[in-house]
Amino acid sequence: DAGVTQSPTHLIKTRGQQVTLRCSPISGHKSVSWYQQVLGQGPQFIFQYYEKEERGRGNFPDRFSARQFPNYSSELNVNALLLGDSALYLCASSLAGTGTEAFFGQGTRLTVV
Amino acid sequence: GQSLEQPSEVTAVEGAIVQINCTYQTSGFYGLSWYQQHDGGAPTFLSYNALDGLEETGRFSSFLSRSDSYGYLLLQELQMKDSASYFCAVGIDMRFGAGTRLTVKP
Numbered sequence: 001d002a003g004v005t006q007s008p009t010h011l012i013k014t015r016g017q018q019v020t021l022r023c024s025p026i027s028g029h030k031s032v033s034w035y036q037q038v039l040g041q042g043p044q045f046i047f048q049y050y051e052k053e054e055r056g057r058g059n060f061p062d063r064f065s066a067r068q069f070p071n072y073s074s075e076l077n078v079n080a081l082l083l084g085d086s087a088l089y090l091c092a093s094s095l096a097g098t099g100t101e102a103f104f105g106q107g108t109r110l111t112v113v
Numbered sequence: 114g115q116s117l118e119q120p121s122e123v124t125a126v127e128g129a130i131v132q133i134n135c136t137y138q139t140s141g142f143y144g145l146s147w148y149q150q151h152d153g154g155a156p157t158f159l160s161y162n163a164l165d166g167l168e169e170t171g172r173f174s175s176f177l178s179r180s181d182s183y184g185y186l187l188l189q190e191l192q193m194k195d196s197a198s199y200f201c202a203v204g205i206d207m208r209f210g211a212g213t214r215l216t217v218k219p
Contacts, residue, residue, distance in 0.1 A: 033207060041211060042198075043156065048206040056206035090155060092207070099143035099205050100163075104155040 002026070004093050004105035012111045013081050021076045021108045023091030031055075031097025032074040034066055035090040037107070043090055049074055050097045078110075086112045115139040117201055117210035124216045125191055133186045133213045135201035145177050145184040146202045150212070156200060159186065191217045 005024045013019050025032050031050040035043035045058035049068035068074045072093075078085055088109050092102040117137045125131040135145065144163035148156040162168055162177035162184060174187040188195055198212040 035209070042200050042209040045206060045208050056204075058208075092156075097205065099146065099203065099207050100161050101146070101158045102207060103158070106155050 004091055004103050006089075006091050006105035006108050008108060009106065010109045010111075012113060015081055015083060015112055017081050018077065018079045019081060019110060021078075021089050021091075021110070023074045023076070023093075023105060025072050025074070025091075025093030026103055029093040029095055029103075030072055031094045032068055032072065033092045033094075033097070033102065034074070034076045035092065036060075037088045037090055039088075046076065048097055055097060081112045083112050086110060115204045115208040117203060117208070119199075119201055119210045119213045121211065122214045122216070124218065126218050127191055127193060129191050130187065130189050131191060131215065133188075133199050133201075133215070135184050135186075135210060137182050137184070137201070137203045137210075139182075139203045139208075141205060142179065142203065143205045144203070145175070146207065147173075147175055147186045148200045148202060148209070149197050150200065151197045159199075188215070193217050193219070 033048040034046040037043045047066040048056040052068045063079045066076045088107045090107045091105045094102040146161045147159040150156040160175040177184040196217045200209045200212045202209045
């Protein structure tokens with residue numbers, strides 16, 4: 001069985017640009033969460049979606065948005081990129097998103113120059 | 114909201130036992146999870162405690178005290194490959210602590 005897949009794996013963008021990151025959860029998983037991880041720090045919660053509805057939102061500006069599709073895949077969009085948005089963006093999927101076992105993708109490394 | 118506190122670094126020798134503590138504050142408790150992350154890798158699930166007590170999975174055990182808002186991860190018979198960052202997480206949306214970097218020395 002395929003695990004959580006994220007694309008692209010690496011990305012370089014210029015300040016002010018927009019970026020879309022994609023995540024495909026494990027088959028059967030209905031919850032997808034997005035995290036930002038800066039080197040040396042823990043994953044910071046951005047969004048959680050369950051059954052295509054936003055269940056939770058972390059302390060991130062409105063430049064960050066996300067959605068979940070009927071097949072439970074998800075996209076994270078970041079507008080007006082700043083240098084500080086450079087980080088590893090992780091997607092995690094779980095069956096019901098109730099804080100139990102979650103499975104992470106390998107992440108998208110975003111560099112903003 | 115949620116907040117979690119963990120020690121930032123722990124060092125131990127091969128074969129030893131190490132305990133990584135986590136204290137938390139959360140508005141709604143759905144259990145305490147632990148994840149391991151090697152440098153350059155993704156976090157991987159280690160354990161989950163919804164009820165008080167000890168959960169054992171091989172060399173790793175996790176403990177929870179809901180009344181104390183406290184838990185710990187116990188790693189036994191440490192191996193070099195256990196050198197990694199360890200995170201506790203709480204909440205239905207799984208908020209992570211800042212992580213504990215474990216270094217295992219020969």
